[in-house]
Amino acid sequence: MNASQHAETHEVFNQVPPLDGANLYRVDLPLQEWSKRFGGGWAEQRLDVYGGLAGGELMAAGFLANENKPVFKSHDRYGHRADLVEFHPAYHQLMSAAIEHGLPSMPWTDPRAGAQVARAAMSYLHSQAEAGSGCPLTMTFASVPALKLQADVAEKWLPKILSTQYDPRNLPIEQKTGATIGMAMTEKQGGTDVRANTTRAYPVGLGGPGQAYELVGHKWFCSAPMCDAFLTLAYTTKGLTCFLLPRHRPDGTRNEFYIQRLKNKLGNWSNASSEVEFRGALAWMVGEEGRGVPTIIEMVALTRFDCMIGSSALMRQALTQAAHHCAHRQVGGRVLSEQPLMQNVLADLALESEAALALTMRMGKALDNPHDEQEDKFARLVTAVGKYWICKRAPAMINEAAECMGGAGYVEDTILPRLYREAPVNSTWEGSGNVQCLDVLRALSKEPGVLDALFHELGDGHGDARLKAHIAKLQADFRDTGDIQYRARQLTEDVALALQAKLLLEAGNSVVSDAFIASRLGGQGGRVYGTLPRGVNVEALVARSTPHLI
Numbered sequence: 001m002n003a004s005q006h007a008e009t010h011e012v013f014n015q016v017p018p019l020d021g022a023n024l025y026r027v028d029l030p031l032q033e034w035s036k037r038f039g040g041g042w043a044e045q046r047l048d049v050y051g052g053l054a055g056g057e058l059m060a061a062g063f064l065a066n067e068n069k070p071v072f073k074s075h076d077r078y079g080h081r082a083d084l085v086e087f088h089p090a091y092h093q094l095m096s097a098a099i100e101h102g103l104p105s106m107p108w109t110d111p112r113a114g115a116q117v118a119r120a121a122m123s124y125l126h127s128q129a130e131a132g133s134g135c136p137l138t139m140t141f142a143s144v145p146a147l148k149l150q151a152d153v154a155e156k157w158l159p160k161i162l163s164t165q166y167d168p169r170n171l172p173i174e175q176k177t178g179a180t181i182g183m184a185m186t187e188k189q190g191g192t193d194v195r196a197n198t199t200r201a202y203p204v205g206l207g208g209p210g211q212a213y214e215l216v217g218h219k220w221f222c223s224a225p226m227c228d229a230f231l232t233l234a235y236t237t238k239g240l241t242c243f244l245l246p247r248h249r250p251d252g253t254r255n256e257f258y259i260q261r262l263k264n265k266l267g268n269w270s271n272a273s274s275e276v277e278f279r280g281a282l283a284w285m286v287g288e289e290g291r292g293v294p295t296i297i298e299m300v301a302l303t304r305f306d307c308m309i310g311s312s313a314l315m316r317q318a319l320t321q322a323a324h325h326c327a328h329r330q331v332g333g334r335v336l337s338e339q340p341l342m343q344n345v346l347a348d349l350a351l352e353s354e355a356a357l358a359l360t361m362r363m364g365k366a367l368d369n370p371h372d373e374q375e376d377k378f379a380r381l382v383t384a385v386g387k388y389w390i391c392k393r394a395p396a397m398i399n400e401a402a403e404c405m406g407g408a409g410y411v412e413d414t415i416l417p418r419l420y421r422e423a424p425v426n427s428t429w430e431g432s433g434n435v436q437c438l439d440v441l442r443a444l445s446k447e448p449g450v451l452d453a454l455f456h457e458l459g460d461g462h463g464d465a466r467l468k469a470h471i472a473k474l475q476a477d478f479r480d481t482g483d484i485q486y487r488a489r490q491l492t493e494d495v496a497l498a499l500q501a502k503l504l505l506e507a508g509n510s511v512v513s514d515a516f517i518a519s520r521l522g523g524q525g526g527r528v529y530g531t532l533p534r535g536v537n538v539e540a541l542v543a544r545s546t547p548h549l550i
């Protein structure tokens with residue numbers, strides 16, 4: 001043997017072919033089916049185009065945007081206060097693609113039937129490539145209904161917010177071709193309890209809706225602080241009120257809005273989250289004075305919906321990677337996806353992913369029909385149910401998907417570590433888990449028609465005896481109001497499972513619905529993934545979720 005032969009230490013084999021460049025729409029049969037089912041079929045071509053982008057150049061940009069975190073520049077080189085956040089070009093590429101394809105604007109500029117569903121599907125694709133940029137995208141999208149409550153403010157801002165041009169320049173709104181919007185509610189002494197806010201608003205002139213105020217105070221969390229304006233809350237003499245606070249004043253000078261520092265976060269690295277101070281910052285009242293919470297809830301309801309989309313998307317991308325890996329990786333001479341215990345795990349993950357998507361898309365349909373009373377009540381409830389349940393399920397599900405890939409799933413060369421880091425934030429921000437469950441109770445007990453809308457939706461459980469029994473138990477559980485707060489998570493979970501089971505039954509794929517019901521109803525839930533009972537057609541479930549088998 002010569003020296004060069006010794007240098008050949010090993011042949012690389014039994015490694016998985018890269019999935020780079022896969023069209024995330026084409027490889028996702030459940031997405032195709034559910035978006036069509038709820039009225040988004042007309043957007044198929046757009047989804048196909050965005051699916052190609054998301055699996056290709058945006059996926060690559062996602063890695064760069066997270067490896068190169070945003071940097072806060074408090075001052076310029078001459079010592080003037082600058083308050084800028086600098087991002088890697090890949091972040092701008094992600095924002096630009098999303099805005100050009102209408103992710104924050106589609107349902108508002110083209111409100112045809114299925115628009116919310118189609119936009120949710122686009123967002124689902126985007127979030128699989130990169131989730132951090134989803135923060136300013138969703139806030140921009142969600143700001144629209146709140147801003148529409150104040151016609152004069154909306155008239156000035158909406159054309160820029162609904163523009164399909166991404167303009168990241170830090171300039172007064174008049175000079176820009178597009179705008180992004182943030183939201184600043186949380187203060188140090190209370191995020192959930194916004195009534196504990198201490199920020200105060202002082203009228204510049206007469207005051208009142210649409211009028212200018214000066215805001216003094218702070219916000220402990222203000223994500224995407226390079227947005228052009230922020231919906232925020234501050235106290236006037238009449239109570240907590242909503243304001244739009246721009247980065248610039250009408251004379252073109254910078255507003256008295258100061259970024260203190262960026263948060264050093266567990267995940268969500270491409271997105272900047274900051275602490276800010278308002279030192280007499282000019283802001284315009286949006287909606288009725290003293291009615292700040294109901295006004296900003298118009299925005300928060302939609303960002304909660306986007307948490308459902310975001311967590312469903314993270315789960316889907318984790319599943320796609322795990323299923324692909326197991327379809328190629330051999331252990332003991334057999335590919336993993338043919339080995340019974342791995343089939344049990346993958347099939348269980350596939351069920352979780354599809355059930356999350358189903359509930360998310362059904363919610364999109366409800367948002368598409370705001371004038372239908374049943375749909376409106378349904379949306380009121382499912383915003384909280386879905387936000388709680390889907391976001392809670394994501395971290396453990398993604399952890400399991402990473403484990404399917406063995407050590408590779410723990411290494412940053414794959415997307416799995418990023419998906420895992422990203423997952424918990426969706427259950428914390430926009431109202432944490434308990435807050436959602438308490439909101440479910442509030443909606444069901446205080447808002448007329450919501451409880452009826454739920455049981456109308458569930459009906460007789462599509463004739464399935466197991467679901468019927470689950471619904472009957474749910475009705476009894478709601479009638480028993482003793483210690484109901486204590487039981488709020490259990491109740492919310494049971495509502496979520498009932499809705500998911502019903503949706504899967506209605507969709508008519510009995511392989512999916514039978515497996516879901518057998519493993520999640522009748523006291524079967526609460527186990528780790530990979531504990532599906534006997535008799536489930538795991539081969540079919542794995543095939544349905546594996547990219548190359550479709």
Ligand SMILES: Cc1cc2nc3c(=O)[nH]c(=O)nc-3n(C[C@H](O)[C@H](O)[C@H](O)COP(=O)(O)OP(=O)(O)OC[C@H]3O[C@@H](n4cnc5c(N)ncnc54)[C@H](O)[C@@H]3O)c2cc1C
Binds near residue numbers: 434
């Ligand atoms: C990365 C990141 C970015 C963020 N970006 C923004 C932003 O852009 N704008 C913004 O305004 N905020 C933002 N937030 C803040 C976020 O919305 C809050 O952290 C969240 O709403 C919780 O508020 P808190 O931190 O004050 O916790 P608290 O309100 O103190 O709550 C602590 C815990 O108590 C629970 N809890 C509350 N009330 C009850 C109750 N009655 N019974 C039982 N349990 C209860 C909550 O569910 C939570 O688990 C961001 C947070 C993170 C992590």
